[in-house]
Amino acid sequence: MRYDVDLFVIGGGSGGVRAARIAATHGAKVMLAEEYRMGGTCVIRGCVPKKLMVYASQYHEHFEDAAGFGWTVGPVRFDWPAFIAAKDREIARLEAAYAGNLDRAGVETVAQRAVVTGPNSVQLADGRTVTAGRILIATGARPSTDETLPGRDLAISSNEVFHLAEQPKRIVIAGGGYIAVEFAGVFAGLGSEVTLVYRGPKILRGFDEDVRDHLMAEYAKKGIRLVMNETFTGIEQGAGGLTVRFRNGHAPVEADQVLMAIGRRPNTAGLGLETAGVALGVNGEVIVDAASGTNAPTIFAVGDVTDRVSLTPVAIREGHAFADTVYGGKAWQADHGLIPTAVFSEPEIGTVGLSEQEAVAAGGAVDIYRAVFRPMKHTLSGRDTRMLMKLVVDGTTDRVLGVHLCGPDAGEMIQLAGIAVKMKATKADFDATMAVHPTAAEELVTMRTPSLRHPAA
Ligand code: FAD
Numbered sequence: 457m458r459y460d461v462d463l464f465v466i467g468g469g470s471g472g473v474r475a476a477r478i479a480a481t482h483g484a485k486v487m488l489a490e491e492y493r494m495g496g497t498c499v500i501r502g503c504v505p506k507k508l509m510v511y512a513s514q515y516h517e518h519f520e521d522a523a524g525f526g527w528t529v530g531p532v533r534f535d536w537p538a539f540i541a542a543k544d545r546e547i548a549r550l551e552a553a554y555a556g557n558l559d560r561a562g563v564e565t566v567a568q569r570a571v572v573t574g575p576n577s578v579q580l581a582d583g584r585t586v587t588a589g590r591i592l593i594a595t596g597a598r599p600s601t602d603e604t605l606p607g608r609d610l611a612i613s614s615n616e617v618f619h620l621a622e623q624p625k626r627i628v629i630a631g632g633g634y635i636a637v638e639f640a641g642v643f644a645g646l647g648s649e650v651t652l653v654y655r656g657p658k659i660l661r662g663f664d665e666d667v668r669d670h671l672m673a674e675y676a677k678k679g680i681r682l683v684m685n686e687t688f689t690g691i692e693q694g695a696g697g698l699t700v701r702f703r704n705g706h707a708p709v710e711a712d713q714v715l716m717a718i719g720r721r722p723n724t725a726g727l728g729l730e731t732a733g734v735a736l737g738v739n740g741e742v743i744v745d746a747a748s749g750t751n752a753p754t755i756f757a758v759g760d761v762t763d764r765v766s767l768t769p770v771a772i773r774e775g776h777a778f779a780d781t782v783y784g785g786k787a788w789q790a791d792h793g794l795i796p797t798a799v800f801s802e803p804e805i806g807t808v809g810l811s812e813q814e815a816v817a818a819g820g821a822v823d824i825y826r827a828v829f830r831p832m833k834h835t836l837s838g839r840d841t842r843m844l845m846k847l848v849v850d851g852t853t854d855r856v857l858g859v860h861l862c863g864p865d866a867g868e869m870i871q872l873a874g875i876a877v878k879m880k881a882t883k884a885d886f887d888a889t890m891a892v893h894p895t896a897a898e899e900l901v902t903m904r905t906p907s908l909r910h911p912a913a
Contacts, residue, residue: 461487463783464578464588465563466570466727469496470768471759472594473554475775480561482783487586488563489570489578495554497596497760498768500547505618506638508543510800513645517802521837534646536623543618572728575754579728590754590782593734593742594775595727597720597760607691610698611714614639624648624713628700630688631717632659634799637671639715641802644680651681651709653702658684660799664811664860666826670844671801671862677840678802722761729755739763746789748778756782765792796874798867803841806870808877809858812848815910821851822910825883825903831864831896845899847883851909854882859900869897 465476468490476488493500512534519529558565568581572593578586599613612620614635627643629636632654640652652659652675658668659682672682686706691714692699701708722741729736732752735743741763748756756778759771773790780786796808815822825847834841843863850857859873876885891898 467594471771471775478779491569593757636717806866
């Protein structure tokens with residue numbers, strides 16, 4: 457049977473765009489549907505605009521720190537609408553670049569919603585049916601909401617936070633994951649009064665405990681109010697703004713905006729996957745094998761919709777591997793092991809590999825190398841901030857199992873440390889590498905004695 461296209465991709469985000477482009481360059485006839493804006497979450501309302509906001513928020517401290525180096529900085533003022541307009545221009549430029557790349561690769565794009573109507577058919581919002589040899593689900597994820605919370609419609613999610621007409625003077629952020637933590641840092645840097653509310657005892661569950669404690673201490677120094685072990689009972693609109701009420705005894709807080717960043721859910725609702733018998737997991741994620749195949753032989757899925765590791769580079773690699781394997785005659789699979797990641801908090805976090813707790817739980821002997829120090833820049837700026845660097849090392853083989861950093865440029869550093877860890881470098885390999893002086897990163901190769909030894913269990 458002849459199909460209209462070889463491959464129909466639903467979703468023009470990180471994973472879908474890469475898969476479509478590579479499949480087309482391998483000679484496949486590809487159509488891609490995007491219902492919102494080309495580029496997806498990362499480009500339009502995720503990584504990219506977020507990082508631009510992080511940059512904007514850092515100037516405040518740069519101006520203050522300059523005084524320690526002899527500079528006199530005049531009165532400073534942040535113009536939120538000017539920044540948002542500049543950010544929007546950059547996002548529009550990137551969106552056009554994504555569309556242009558697809559076009560040049562020969563992918564036909566349709567700017568509308570698509571749903572699956574069978575193993576080899578898709579229906580567009582305009583009613584048109586397109587048949588396809590294969591269908592790739594790359595629909596990403598959306599912010600979770602608490603449907604039972606009174607006043608939930610008064611809160612915003614990470615979708616709206618990029619488009620506020622005014623900078624909130626006071627913001628309450630719910631959540632303890634990296635998105636909540638990053639926006640807390642952004643708004644504090646921009647001068648907003650920030651309250652971060654999380655139901656658990658510490659932010660950033662799953663990260664190394666030292667990193668979690670370190671960032672909480674740094675956030676407290678910046679005046680971010682950390683309200684842990686707490687949940688909302690409701691949000692109300694009052695004369696002075698929004699009032700957030702809590703379950704576990706904290707006094708109500710007034711705010712101009714309430715940001716819910718309590719997790720993300722795979723975008724599979726109403727997608728018609730049941731018409732092709734595609735199996736979903738408990739969170740609505742598409743269940744896939746290592747080659748991104750579903751239980752339906754013609755349907756594949758990549759990126760956040762599969763709820764494996766929800767990061768842009770991962771979605772891109774899954775999409776690329778799928779396209780090379782199926783259309784390029786080069787079979788390979790995305791490797792989900794030892795993924796270096798950053799949290800663009802202020803200060804930043806960079807991390808790869810096992811936390812101390814995970815390494816110890818694995819049962820072998822573990823050596824911990826740990827340094828906490830004042831970054832050189834702040835000897836003159838006088839800013840009270842500390843950098844944390846930590847290596848988790850296998851006490852038997854000397855292999856570096858994890859690197860955990862919290863401080864300036866940690867995101868940049870962890871990309872490079874990630875190569876060493878992926879190559880199975882030992883602590884002796886780190887030590888044999890000459891230091892780059894004067895840097896903070898040199899601490900990674902100069903920590904001589906373990907600060908702690910965990911014996912084998
Ligand atoms: P997406 O990029 O979400 O793309 C899915 C696309 O499908 C969307 O454009 C959507 O409109 C479209 N779509 C959905 N349903 C349909 C349909 N039925 N028909 C047509 N189109 C449809 N990752 C990092 O690596 N680093 C970061 O710093 C980072 N920061 C982030 C910050 C925020 C605030 C958020 C929300 C996410 C961040 N992420 C970050 C995660 C990253 O954005 C995602 O992992 C990545 O975008 C996933 O790509 P994807 O292709 O799976 O889905």
